[in-house]
Amino acid sequence: MSYKGKLKSQLHEVADGYNLYADLYEKSHEYLDSFERDVIFTFLGRLKDKKVLDVGCGAGRLTKFLKNEGADVYVTDISEEMLKIVQKKVAGVKAYQAPMNKLPFEDNTFDIVTAAFVIVHLETLEASFEEVYRVLKPGGFFIVTNVNQRKPPRLKTKEGEKFVIKSEYHRPEAVVEALEGCFFAIEKNEFVFADGAWINQIIKARK
Numbered sequence: 001m002s003y004k005g006k007l008k009s010q011l012h013e014v015a016d017g018y019n020l021y022a023d024l025y026e027k028s029h030e031y032l033d034s035f036e037r038d039v040i041f042t043f044l045g046r047l048k049d050k051k052v053l054d055v056g057c058g059a060g061r062l063t064k065f066l067k068n069e070g071a072d073v074y075v076t077d078i079s080e081e082m083l084k085i086v087q088k089k090v091a092g093v094k095a096y097q098a099p100m101n102k103l104p105f106e107d108n109t110f111d112i113v114t115a116a117f118v119i120v121h122l123e124t125l126e127a128s129f130e131e132v133y134r135v136l137k138p139g140g141f142f143i144v145t146n147v148n149q150r151k152p153p154r155l156k157t158k159e160g161e162k163f164v165i166k167s168e169y170h171r172p173e174a175v176v177e178a179l180e181g182c183f184f185a186i187e188k189n190e191f192v193f194a195d196g197a198w199i200n201q202i203i204k205a206r207k
């Protein structure tokens with residue numbers, strides 16, 4: 001039996017789950033940083049005056065860095081509660097509630113798009129990658145992370161209710177294939193390891 005069968009009553013769709021967990025998620029930044037080891041920040045390079053979209057911004061962990069580095073930052077998330085946290089924490093960002101496969105922006109809008117800890121919640125990748133490609137300017141780049149998570153973690157609310165948020169596992173080669181199928185050129189494809197196993201794949205792909 002899959003985890004979905006075992007925990008059916010505790011399984012939440014992504015938006016509902018993060019609305020429920022938003023306040024506690026904000027406290028997990030140090031843990032999430034450990035999955036990246038600063039690779040994503042190295043890939044970003046100079047950000048001053050760049051127009052950047054942080055897709056699935058969560059509680060603003062990456063958003064705050066982008067803003068502090070001088071970027072003109074836009075964010076999207078499907079969780080209303082997460083967006084409330086970001087807007088309180090990072091002044092001057094433009095926030096939109098939207099899924100990754102339906103971004104509310106014109107073609108060729110952004111210099112950079114980021115998506116950290118997002119695709120683990122996508123059943124399929126192509127439609128979302130096509131949207132990112134569409135909103136990027138020619139020559140712009142996309143940084144995406146693929147966490148090695150075969151089962152979603154069990155979470156707990158402030159009241160002690162245990163639950164999981166619906167998630168998917170994507171093989172590293174499948175992520176590369178999906179990006180290339182959407183006409184991205186892979187510039188960098190690095191892995192973060194812990195205890196001899198990869199825990200995160202971080203890709204920089206150019207339009």
